[in-house]
Amino acid sequence: MPQSSALSQRGQFRAMYMGLKGQHALEHTPVILCEGDSWFSTPLAMNLLDWIVSPAPEDEARGVPQFGKGGLFFRVERSGDQAAPQAAHPGRSMFTEDNVDDLVGWFTRYRFDAVLLSAGGNDFVDTWLHDALAGRRGLSASQAFDAIVATGRYEEVREAYAFFVKTFHEARPDVPIIAHTYDYPRRIGSAAELGLRNLGAAALLKKSAGPWIGPNIETVIEGGIDAWREFTRHLIDGFVQRVLEPVKRNAAFGGMFDYADLRGQLTDDAQWNDEMHPTEAGFHQLAGVFRAKLISRLPLAKR
Template identity: 50%
Template sequence: MPRSQSVLVPRVGQFKDTYHRIKRDKRFKDVTPIIFCEGDSWFSTPLSMNMLDWLVYAPPELEALGVPVFGAGGLFFRAEESGYHASANPKNPKASMFVPKNIHKLSGWYKHHEFDIVLLSAGGNDFVADFLDKTFKGLQPMSVSKAFREIEKSGKFKTVYEAYQAFVGAFLDIRPNVPILAHTYDYPRLLGKRAEFTVANLGAAAIFAKGTGPWIGDRIAHVLPDTKDQREFARMMMDGFTENVLMPVKKKFKTKGRFEFVDLRGILTKDTDWFDEMHPTGEGFRILAEVMRVRIGELLPEGKRMGVL
């Protein structure tokens, strides 16, 4: 057995009992980070080790050495689901994170447990797939800058910003001193490449699953037929999300609480870093997780930072 036993990994249903056991045990009470997680497929995709998996599980080589990932272990409340939108999802209302019903549900968990940090991964799904279909329906080929102006005209940035600020505001009302950490998305490279489920990456469930996507390339090919233009358009959307959603949310709450975000743009610059249009490979997620890990370590209470690598 590895010496560290570094991380406890319950899903929501197991969280409550484990939380109370940690709080009663002096060995773990003051050194175990309690971490709240809500997010999309960057925290939940089953295609490989996703970004949150790399934060939760010790890499095999470190586990073998007995090196802890988060101090004496971290307890993660994991509420993330693939395909969820930050704002209301018109096609599937249940797949919406920062809406009143879900905020109310998650606030119930949050107010009754002493979390040390909140991790968010949200907003990418709001700007792809059905949204792009609707935005560019019936339009003719255009320049990349004009295509991006169509995104701005849609009002989607404002919609996602309002959803973010509703969630962040509700959580800071409960615990203003607990940091909330989100992230940008890196720039997509494999425009038009769909995700393929195989037995190797999804297990036996792959027999019943169909490939998914593309979420971007095919949706805008009639207005931006050149793949290079599609890639530049995706890049502009990622920048727009950062500048029109994350930055304004941080500014709004700078005197009320601690909302931060990690900038992951421009890190995964090779096609081989990506599994499909929107998801890095397992190794790609590991690279991004290491950037997240550094900021998490800086934001955790001092006594709970000792194992952060």
């Protein structure tokens, strides 16, 4: 199988694209724009996008869907970014007018075959979650979720998604835009395992290791770990039902927005590095599902 290339430096992408064009290789090489959060960018191990770009050698032998022609990936993802605009850190929001305009400039300049998104998880955790449940005690998982719904956060994230998809769809109506759900967290309250062993020198620079959920719900939701897991399941199901599904069903997008449903795949604590990020093996399993969805939406000559 031809080798894929993932290029985060824009000059490198331009050079590689023009090289493929000069060799008439773009006719069978998928060109994919990727924007996202830590599920696309975490340095803890091979993440979801890493496994899509560079699948394991044994995947093909096991019948896991593969790109038949390699691929060229334009990557601009960054850990910690949110989907919806945020006043406190406007530069850490993906679906803002400035960021979307910048990406659309690249999107219309080069012939992309698909857009991959990983966005929305960070919008419901950390300081936002703390503030949303501040002062509450003795809630059930369902009551805590109702409090989240009442904030209007899902509407904010849905509007942000719709803005991104609308802008890209109007620029290139023929290009599929594919997001993903998150899987249900299990290790609520567990921080990321950072160190030279799994991050190298980057461990010395990493500022946030979590946890991003546990400390904000453990004194609010009664019932311990089972109730906390139930609450996070509600959060993720709500993200699908109130954000991804409405955008997918929006007739204005002509069926070009879709998502890979990754829920219920990783049911063992050992498959999670911390409360929000799977291990390398966990991401590997999820990538097979996401890659299959992507391949199904590519032009036949590029699958």
